[in-house]
Amino acid sequence: xxxxxxxxxxxxxxxxxxxxxxxxxxxxxxxxxxxxxxxxxxxxxxxxxxxxxxxxxxxxxxxxxxxxxxxxxxxxxxxxxxxxxxxxxxxxxxxxxxxxxxxxxxxxxxxxxxxxxxxxxxxxxxxxxxxxxxxxxxxxxxxxxxxxxxxxxxxxxxxxxxxxxxxxxxxxxxxxxxxxxxxxxxxxxxxxxxxxxxxxxxxxxxxxxxxxxxxxxxxxxxxxxxxxxxxxxxxxxxxxxxxxxxxxxxxxxxxxxxxxxxxxxxxxxxxxxxxxxxxxxxxxxxxxxxxxxxxxxxxxxxxxxxxxxxxxxxxxxxxxxxxxxxxxxxxxxxxxxxxxxxxxxxxxxxxxxxxxxxxxxxxxxxxxxxxxxxxxxxxxxxxxxxxxxxxxxxxxxxxxxxxxxxxxxxxxxxxxxxxxxxxxxxxxxxxxxxxxxxxxxxxxxxxxxxxxxxxxxxxxxxxxxxxxxxxxxxxxxxxxxxxxxxxxxxxxxxxxxxxxxxxxxxxxxxxxxxxxxxxxxxxxxxxxxxxxxxxxxxxxxxxxxxxxxxxxxxxxxxxxxxxxxxxxxxxxxxxxxxxxxxxxxxxxxxxxxxxxxxxxxxxxxxxxx
Amino acid sequence: xxxxxxxxxxxxxxxxxxxxxxxxxxxxxxxxxxxxxxxxxxxxxxxxxxxxxxxxxxxxxxxxxxxxxxxxxxxxxxxxxxxxxxxxxxxxxxxxxxxxxxxxxxxxxxxxxxxxxxxxxxxxxxxxxxxxxxxxxxxxxxxxxxxxxxxxxxxxxxxxxxxxxxxxxxxxxxxxxxxxxxxxxxxxxxxxxxxxxxxxxxxxxxxxxxxxxxxxxxxxxxxxxxxxxxxxxxxxxxxxxxxxxxxxxxxxxxxxxxxxxxxxxxxxxxxxxxxxxxxxxxxxxxxxxxxxx
Ligand SMILES: Nc1ncnc2c1ncn2[C@@H]1O[C@H](COP(=O)(O)OP(=O)(O)OP(=O)(O)O)[C@@H](O)[C@H]1O
Ligand SMILES: [Mg+2]
Numbered sequence: 001x002x003x004x005x006x007x008x009x010x011x012x013x014x015x016x017x018x019x020x021x022x023x024x025x026x027x028x029x030x031x032x033x034x035x036x037x038x039x040x041x042x043x044x045x046x047x048x049x050x051x052x053x054x055x056x057x058x059x060x061x062x063x064x065x066x067x068x069x070x071x072x073x074x075x076x077x078x079x080x081x082x083x084x085x086x087x088x089x090x091x092x093x094x095x096x097x098x099x100x101x102x103x104x105x106x107x108x109x110x111x112x113x114x115x116x117x118x119x120x121x122x123x124x125x126x127x128x129x130x131x132x133x134x135x136x137x138x139x140x141x142x143x144x145x146x147x148x149x150x151x152x153x154x155x156x157x158x159x160x161x162x163x164x165x166x167x168x169x170x171x172x173x174x175x176x177x178x179x180x181x182x183x184x185x186x187x188x189x190x191x192x193x194x195x196x197x198x199x200x201x202x203x204x205x206x207x208x209x210x211x212x213x214x215x216x217x218x219x220x221x222x223x224x225x226x227x228x229x230x231x232x233x234x235x236x237x238x239x240x241x242x243x244x245x246x247x248x249x250x251x252x253x254x255x256x257x258x259x260x261x262x263x264x265x266x267x268x269x270x271x272x273x274x275x276x277x278x279x280x281x282x283x284x285x286x287x288x289x290x291x292x293x294x295x296x297x298x299x300x301x302x303x304x305x306x307x308x309x310x311x312x313x314x315x316x317x318x319x320x321x322x323x324x325x326x327x328x329x330x331x332x333x334x335x336x337x338x339x340x341x342x343x344x345x346x347x348x349x350x351x352x353x354x355x356x357x358x359x360x361x362x363x364x365x366x367x368x369x370x371x372x373x374x375x376x377x378x379x380x381x382x383x384x385x386x387x388x389x390x391x392x393x394x395x396x397x398x399x400x401x402x403x404x405x406x407x408x409x410x411x412x413x414x415x416x417x418x419x420x421x422x423x424x425x426x427x428x429x430x431x432x433x434x435x436x437x438x439x440x441x442x443x444x445x446x447x448x449x450x451x452x453x454x455x456x457x458x459x460x461x462x463x464x465x466x467x468x469x470x471x472x473x474x475x476x477x478x479x480x481x482x483x484x485x486x487x488x489x490x491x492x493x494x495x496x497x498x499x500x501x502x503x504x505x506x507x508x509x510x511x512x513x514x515x516x517x518x519x520x521x522x523x524x525x526x527x528x529x530x531x532x533x534x535x536x537x538x539x540x541x542x543x544x545x546x547x548x549x550x551x552x553x554x555x556x557x558x559x560x561x562x563x564x565x566x567x568x569x570x571x572x573x574x575x576x577x578x579x580x581x582x583x584x585x586x587x588x589x590x591x592x593x594x595x596x597x598x599x600x601x602x603x604x605x606x607x608x609x
Numbered sequence: 610x611x612x613x614x615x616x617x618x619x620x621x622x623x624x625x626x627x628x629x630x631x632x633x634x635x636x637x638x639x640x641x642x643x644x645x646x647x648x649x650x651x652x653x654x655x656x657x658x659x660x661x662x663x664x665x666x667x668x669x670x671x672x673x674x675x676x677x678x679x680x681x682x683x684x685x686x687x688x689x690x691x692x693x694x695x696x697x698x699x700x701x702x703x704x705x706x707x708x709x710x711x712x713x714x715x716x717x718x719x720x721x722x723x724x725x726x727x728x729x730x731x732x733x734x735x736x737x738x739x740x741x742x743x744x745x746x747x748x749x750x751x752x753x754x755x756x757x758x759x760x761x762x763x764x765x766x767x768x769x770x771x772x773x774x775x776x777x778x779x780x781x782x783x784x785x786x787x788x789x790x791x792x793x794x795x796x797x798x799x800x801x802x803x804x805x806x807x808x809x810x811x812x813x814x815x816x817x818x819x820x821x822x823x824x825x826x827x828x829x830x831x832x833x834x835x836x837x838x839x840x841x842x843x844x845x846x847x848x849x850x851x852x853x854x855x856x857x858x859x860x861x862x863x864x865x866x867x868x869x870x871x872x873x874x875x876x877x878x879x880x881x882x883x884x885x886x887x888x889x890x891x892x893x894x895x896x897x898x899x900x901x902x
Contacts, residue, residue, distance in 0.1 A: 066687075070688065075721045077718055077721050078718060078719050078721055080718070081715055081718030081719055084715070084718075085704065085707075085715060088704075088706060088707065088711075089704075089706070092706040154702065155698070155700075155702040156702045156703060156704055157702075158670055158696075158698050158702050159696070159698060159701075159702050159703060159716070159760075159763065160719070161669075161670065162668050162669075162670070162691055162694065162696045163691050163716060163719035163720060163767075164688055164689065164691040164692045164719065164720060164721070165688075165691075165719045166688055167688075606670075606671055606672050607670045607671075608665045608670035608671045609625075609671070
């Protein structure tokens with residue numbers, strides 16, 4: 001499932017952070033301070049080696065103080081002039097080619113992606129969005145890494161820096177200019193992708209009149225028809241029609257069709273509906289009861305599974321319990337109040353220890369409980385399909401365990417709006433696995449287009465960070481080197497967590513120097529190294545030098561993997577605004593931090609060397 | 610010319626180093642200069658003598674190894690000085706994908722000029738450098754002289770007080786050269802200060818008030834052009850409407866006083882001689898300030 005890490009509300013994320021993380025703003029502040037101190041020390045060291053300690057100190061002090069006052073003199077018109085130049089330069093360097101490549105990719109995609117797939121929308125969406133991401137990041141990389149170095153090479157920078165333009169404006173203007181170019185590209189690619197997906201998945205069916213069976217109501221009256229559609233795009237739907245001949249089909253390959261009667265034995269089948277969805281889940285808090293009935297934070301581990309999902313055993317008291325807050329009948333606004341239900345979605349990981357009955361799904365039950373009064377509903381059975389989103393609408397009118405009629409929203413929701421959802425597995429020897437995000441209350445779907453646009457924003461955020469890093473580092477080195485650096489930055493950012501784990505000693509095998517020794521001596525990561533002087537030196541080097549540096553570098557890296565919201569769209573979830581705001585804020589942080597860093601790098605560089 | 614010092618170098622030295630910090634070239638050795646407001650100052654010297662290096666140091670494009678360069682009384686690395694300064698580089702380092710209009714507009718924006726002022730100034734400058742017909746063409750289509758002209762226009766976009774011209778006449782045709790020199794004199798009349806470097810002596814002689822002659826990074830000669838060229842033991846006589854008799858009389862007078870008539874013609878370019886003298890002298894006895902007569 002898509003949300004593997006809990007998303008904090010924006011302001012909590014920004015200011016105070018979660019349980020074991022700092023708020024984004026304080027972290028930014030600390031990292032900024034750290035980088036500033038490091039830069040100061042390095043800057044002073046260079047100045048001192050060039051001019052001697054005293055004059056070096058003087059030069060450093062002047063650079064910093066002038067820098068701070070110059071940052072305040074930033075003029076929008078000059079920034080905009082540089083931005084316009086960057087845009088013109090991009091045009092001259094034919095960024096439009098990227099669009100050509102993109103449309104070629106779409107053409108080829110049409111050949112090798114098949115619509116005859118369980119979830120064609122997931123396939124198509126993840127393909128086009130991933131393609132757009134790589135293309136846009138590539139363009140961002142090439143534009144930003146080669147722009148300033150090219151100015152140095154053609155010496156056009158001489159005529160620019162001898163104007164009253166501040167170094168910070170040269171950096172910021174470029175970032176803004178390339179960002180505009182990328183925004184344009186991404187907008188075109190986004191619209192293109194959306195149209196492409198919708199058009200590719202578009203198909204229609206006809207109804208097969210010979211398959212029709214008349215359905216009769218309880219009093220023997222005509223209650224409509226049942227039948228199937230024709231087989232198109234590799235699948236057919238079952239359909240049910242009411243007495244007027246209108247109705248809808250079952251869900252196949254992630255979509256349905258609406259059917260409308262347009263005369264005697266004539267029906268119109270709508271285009272596919274619900275391919276691109278934006279589910280809005282409300283997550284609860286998960287705890288477990290184990291097989292002996294004791295409360296636990298986690299269930300049991302079945303070995304190979306990722307630790308964050310844990311399991312309950314079937315036909316025992318073992319239960320997964322989610323507690324939801326703020327529950328009321330407003331979650332299902334459409335039908336009249338008396339018919340409202342609690343729309344739940346459940347995703348089950350099924351772990352089988354024996355085959356069970358072939359062709360029959362495992363059975364589970366859902367119960368609702370009021371956390372205050374402990375009033376509990378009768379178990380409702382459901383079929384568990386591995387890793388499928390099962391939408392279960394629990395009706396308002398329920399029976400309690402003592403078989404009394406109860407009202408879901410009145411009797412099972414506590415006064416402070418809490419409700420508990422209890423899930424059990426019925427089959428002995430089989431297991432259900434759950435993570436916190438596997439059960440949620442389904443709010444009305446968001447707009448798929450808006451959600452799609454938000455995915456594009458997250459691609460945009462990644463591209464802007466790449467541009468900022470590219471422009472900043474290219475003040476210092478030549479184009480190809482800058483490009484390598486940015487690629488390294490992206491890769492490290494993508495594997496940031498593993499990088500941190502090595503730095504903090506969480507992963508086995510020690511730091512970089514120890515790894516070299518292990519590779520040379522063919523000792524795998526679990527083997528204890530011998531207690532020799534060399535090995536001690538090596539691990540000492542890692543411990544006191546390499547790992548602290550790795551840790552410090554990791555602090556400045558963005559977590560590129562978490563930026564990608566492509567999976568939200570592919571899995572059919574709405575991208576939450578909190579996610580978008582957080583990403584854009586991080587992006588802004590990078591633009592500001594890197595512009596300042598870039599200012600000092602460019603300011604202290606001897607331009608005409 | 611006022612007494613206000615616009616530009617000053619004190620023991621300015623530059624050593625070019627390679628990546629490892631090893632010394633490659635001592636391009637400038639202890640240069641002391643002062644340029645006052647309203648002057649046209651010429652930096653002269655053979656190829657590789659450090660003229661461009663000096664200008665780059667004054668612009669803050671290079672950082673001095675020793676000594677300091679002050680422009681308008683502030684260190685050359687101060688960006689604020691650029692508000693009042695114009696620079697025409699050795700070659701026109703301009704964005705080749707921009708048109709003349711776009712180029713001037715871009716540099717105008719860098720001076721934070723409002724758009725109406727900018728537009729008017731661009732029209733004036735395009736007209737002044739005679740590029741009206743080519744103003745909508747990209748610079749990559751320009752000839753060398755045209756590029757030079759647009760380079761000059763961008764140097765003047767902010768109506769600067771101090772103009773630094775690195776070989777202003779290179780690449781220009783005789784008419785262009787004449788126009789450039791006229792323009793320098795016109796700017797001088799407007800009270801601007803001009804620092805130019807060149808090895809075209811005739812140009813320097815025509816427009817400069819004072820010159821400095823550099824050789825291998827050392828200052829060899831500094832002074833007013835008219836004084837430097839005045840040769841104390843030579844008197845030049847120029848007159849108009851002299852009859853043949855009168856000329857004969859003059860010759861007689863000169864020979865009566867044991868003088869020797871050098872010529873009665875138009876004077877030749879003696880700066881060239883001075884220049885060659887200094888270079889020869891400097892090569893024979895390196896490290897000394899030459900010809901302090
Ligand atoms: N970037 C550089 N790296 C190393 N040496 C340089 C560099 N730029 C100039 N030099 C050296 O410094 C010396 C002075 O060069 P400079 O360009 O100032 O001469 P110049 O007087 O302008 O000559 P020209 O009349 O040919 O333009 C030369 O020996 C040159 O080789
Ligand atoms: Mg030169």
